[in-house]
Amino acid sequence: xxxxxxxxxxxxxxxxxxxxxxxxxxxxxxxxxxxxxxxxxxxxxxxxxxxxxxxxxxxxxxxxxxxxxxxxxxxxxxxxxxxxxxxxxxxxxxxxxxxxxxxxxxxxxxxxxxxxxxxxxxxxxxxxxxxxxxxxxxxxxxxxxxxxxxxxxxxxxxxxxxxxxxxxxxxxxxxxxxxxxxxxxxxxxxxxxxxxxxxxxxxxxxxxxxxxxxxxxxxxxxxx
DNA sequence: TTGTGATCATCT
DNA sequence: AGATGATCACAA
Numbered sequence: 001x002x003x004x005x006x007x008x009x010x011x012x013x014x015x016x017x018x019x020x021x022x023x024x025x026x027x028x029x030x031x032x033x034x035x036x037x038x039x040x041x042x043x044x045x046x047x048x049x050x051x052x053x054x055x056x057x058x059x060x061x062x063x064x065x066x067x068x069x070x071x072x073x074x075x076x077x078x079x080x081x082x083x084x085x086x087x088x089x090x091x092x093x094x095x096x097x098x099x100x101x102x103x104x105x106x107x108x109x110x111x112x113x114x115x116x117x118x119x120x121x122x123x124x125x126x127x128x129x130x131x132x133x134x135x136x137x138x139x140x141x142x143x144x145x146x147x148x149x150x151x152x153x154x155x156x157x158x159x160x161x162x163x164x165x166x167x168x169x170x171x172x173x174x175x176x177x178x179x180x181x182x183x184x185x186x187x188x189x190x191x192x193x194x195x196x197x198x199x200x201x202x203x204x205x206x207x208x209x210x211x212x213x214x215x216x217x218x219x220x221x222x223x224x
Numbered sequence: 225t226t227g228t229g230a231t232c233a234t235c236t
Numbered sequence: 237a238g239a240t241g242a243t244c245a246c247a248a
């Protein structure tokens with residue numbers, strides 16, 4: 001196997017996964033199922049990347065497939081096609097966010113092209129029996145891009161002005177900022193008031209479920 | 225410790 | 237119930 005060399009190849013591989021359960025995929029790749037799924041939150045995402053032969057690239061920022069400019073994301077969907085969770089995009093570069101611009105941001109690079117891989121999610125299906133759905137490729141349309149940009153620039157501006165303490169998950173129509181850390185005690189440096197750096201918790205950019213719900217409605221091959 | 229993959233658990 | 241803030245595991 002080799003990494004997908006084109007969007008067509010990537011999509012073909014992803015769609016070949018449709019209908020398989022988590023347990024089946026794990027078996028195909030000789031991966032033991034976690035005893036406690038609650039403690040293996042990234043397992044499904046990593047399993048799908050493995051199944052697509054999309055390899056992790058340590059130390060490299062940007063999309064999972066840099067050559068194609070495509071990011072792979074699993075998304076848990078209920079039977080009626082609603083996302084169960086928000087979607088993590090990337091960490092806030094708090095140490096250098098003052099110098100960031102939307103056009104060259106990691107958020108924009110990652111969301112420019114996304115392969116969404118739906119994962120069945122409901123109270124009646126056991127974790128290991130969840131099935132992969134039909135994947136699709138997406139790019140933000142003009143309105144979505146404008147919304148993402150406005151949210152990103154608002155967050156960037158606030159942090160750059162030393163307002164990290166005022167930045168919570170209630171801001172942002174589509175893109176929000178939430179804690180992203182090993183524990184509540186984790187700390188990183190961020191711009192503070194009067195040029196004095198402050199210490200705060202690490203944050204990440206997330207896509208609100210209301211936003212991805214719209215993406216699903218307009219793009220999911222299964223309709224809905 | 226930071227970045228990758230996310231979901232958990234509590235609050236409103 | 238949906239949203240917010242907190243947390244889990246792993247690699248380098």
